[in-house]
Amino acid sequence: MTKTRYALAGAGHRAQMYVDAIVGEHRDRAELVAIVEPNPVRAAYYADRLVAADAAPARVGTPEQLERLIREERVDRVIICARDDLHAELIVRSLEAGADVVVEKPLTIDARSAARIEDAVARTGRRVVLTFNYRYSPRNSALRQVIQDGTIGQVTSIDFSWMLDTNHGADYFRRWHREKKNSGGLLVHKSSHHFDLVNWWIRSQPTRVYASGGLRFYGAENAARRGLGERPARGTHDDGDLFELDLRIDERLSALYLEAEQHDGYRRDLDVFSEGITIEDNLALVVDYASGATLSYSLNAHAPWEGYRVAVNGTLGRAELEVVERGAVLAGEGLHPTLDPSLSGGDGTTDVRPEGERLIVQRHWEAAFEVSIDGGDGGHGGGDALLLSDVFAGPGDDPLARPADWTDGIRSIAVGIAGNRSLETGLPVNVADLGIALLDERP
Numbered sequence: 001m002t003k004t005r006y007a008l009a010g011a012g013h014r015a016q017m018y019v020d021a022i023v024g025e026h027r028d029r030a031e032l033v034a035i036v037e038p039n040p041v042r043a044a045y046y047a048d049r050l051v052a053a054d055a056a057p058a059r060v061g062t063p064e065q066l067e068r069l070i071r072e073e074r075v076d077r078v079i080i081c082a083r084d085d086l087h088a089e090l091i092v093r094s095l096e097a098g099a100d101v102v103v104e105k106p107l108t109i110d111a112r113s114a115a116r117i118e119d120a121v122a123r124t125g126r127r128v129v130l131t132f133n134y135r136y137s138p139r140n141s142a143l144r145q146v147i148q149d150g151t152i153g154q155v156t157s158i159d160f161s162w163m164l165d166t167n168h169g170a171d172y173f174r175r176w177h178r179e180k181k182n183s184g185g186l187l188v189h190k191s192s193h194h195f196d197l198v199n200w201w202i203r204s205q206p207t208r209v210y211a212s213g214g215l216r217f218y219g220a221e222n223a224a225r226r227g228l229g230e231r232p233a234r235g236t237h238d239d240g241d242l243f244e245l246d247l248r249i250d251e252r253l254s255a256l257y258l259e260a261e262q263h264d265g266y267r268r269d270l271d272v273f274s275e276g277i278t279i280e281d282n283l284a285l286v287v288d289y290a291s292g293a294t295l296s297y298s299l300n301a302h303a304p305w306e307g308y309r310v311a312v313n314g315t316l317g318r319a320e321l322e323v324v325e326r327g328a329v330l331a332g333e334g335l336h337p338t339l340d341p342s343l344s345g346g347d348g349t350t351d352v353r354p355e356g357e358r359l360i361v362q363r364h365w366e367a368a369f370e371v372s373i374d375g376g377d378g379g380h381g382g383g384d385a386l387l388l389s390d391v392f393a394g395p396g397d398d399p400l401a402r403p404a405d406w407t408d409g410i411r412s413i414a415v416g417i418a419g420n421r422s423l424e425t426g427l428p429v430n431v432a433d434l435g436i437a438l439l440d441e442r443p
């Protein structure tokens with residue numbers, strides 16, 4: 001079998017899922033031939049990983065060398081795992097240099113760069129795959145199936161709230177995500193997962209967004225207001241501070257960030273109560289959809305537990321999905337080295353809030369019933385393995401339409417971008433006014 005030749009752009013934490021898939025499950029069909037990464041320590045981390053897996057070595061280059069590496073190494077596809085605000089430039093340059101793209105969410109962080117991507121796809125005719133792994137979580141797929149089967153009729157409204165706990169949620173306030181110019185804020189960086197789920201669940205697209213929210217827990221001003229006193233310069237855990245991340249406790253975090261800092265000054269463990277945070281930690285939105293449905297959505301990034309609740313109302317009944325990914329973040333346990341509980345299983349199960357998931361469907365005039373959720377092994381209940389199979393082996397004929405491309409990427413960030421504009425102006429924002437041709441359809 002001829003192997004597809006991959007380049008990796010951005011060799012940080014997220015890159016590992018792709019590199020491991022290339023040298024593992026998909027090694028017969030994929031080969032990593034180039035690593036594009038400005039930090040030599042992180043580039044070497046992944047170059048060494050190839051060697052350890054007995055795979056052919058990859059050429060390592062800086063971001064400026066992207067086109068040259070694509071040309072000289074005959075790269076078929078570039079996997080983009082860099083910071084969110086860098087996605088658009090890397091996508092456009094890769095497409096123009098003759099490669100297809102696989103990109104992490106969010107597609108990009110603002111309307112202008114989204115329009116650039118749209119233009120580059122039209123000019124080059126190349127493919128951009130978006131890796132929306134949440135679609136592949138069995139519980140989210142199960143909800144899509146219920147709606148698609150027509151069990152609850154035509155969807156009229158959705159009520160969706162997402163809780164990020166003081167472990168995982170706090171982590172967005174420690175590094176580049178904490179600045180809106182890098183991540184688009186949680187409405188783009190994090191919630192684009194959730195808005196994509198809604199678009200995909202109800203098979204529609206957003207038309208108007210009203211948002212409200214602010215930074216009310218993290219950040220220097222909130223800390224001062226709550227009298228938190230002087231903050232430690234760096235996480236060491238010696239003083240028992242519950243918000244410090246001690247990079248030394250995790251070999252991978254230490255290798256990727258602590259030992260790499262000297263080259264670019266990228267600090268992975270900034271204090272969540274320090275100056276310089278420009279994103280929100282509490283958000284509420286009302287979103288209208290072309291289908292006529294309305295979404296009420298909220299995100300809280302300092303909850304004592306982690307999970308989500310979504311209720312979908314339809315003309316024939318209602319479906320409710322409740323997920324507890326981590327029942328509690330308990331003092332004294334330290335921060336879990338794997339920060340996203342959905343990847344590892346929670347570490348704070350409590351009796352009154354057991355970790356788990358439940359999908360309940362109730363049709364009018366009938367008793368409620370529970371829909372079984374078929375989970376698998378590995379990250380996101382086996383969802384990551386399914387996603388990687390679609391990415392590397394090519395999507396099959398999926399009745400749930402899980403594989404996503406740049407158009408899904410744009411429709412998902414549209415809500416966050418319009419939401420950010422609404423936060424600035426205090427007014428509802430029409431998605432058609434964002435200046436992205438794909439969204440220029442009024443209901």
Ligand SMILES: NC(=O)c1ccc[n+]([C@@H]2O[C@H](COP(=O)([O-])OP(=O)(O)OC[C@H]3O[C@@H](n4cnc5c(N)ncnc54)[C@H](O)[C@@H]3O)[C@@H](O)[C@H]2O)c1
Nearest residue numbers: 009010011012013014037039042063081082083084104105
């Ligand atoms: N789908 C998910 O569940 C999920 C989870 C985590 C992260 N992500 C996404 O993955 C991406 C990477 O996140 P991360 O946590 O690995 O971040 P990270 O900061 O650990 O890694 C980003 C890497 O990009 C490198 N880089 C900087 N400038 C670059 C450039 N111009 N060209 C190429 N590389 C450059 C950095 O040095 C760093 O090594 C983000 O877009 C994030 O949103 C998705």
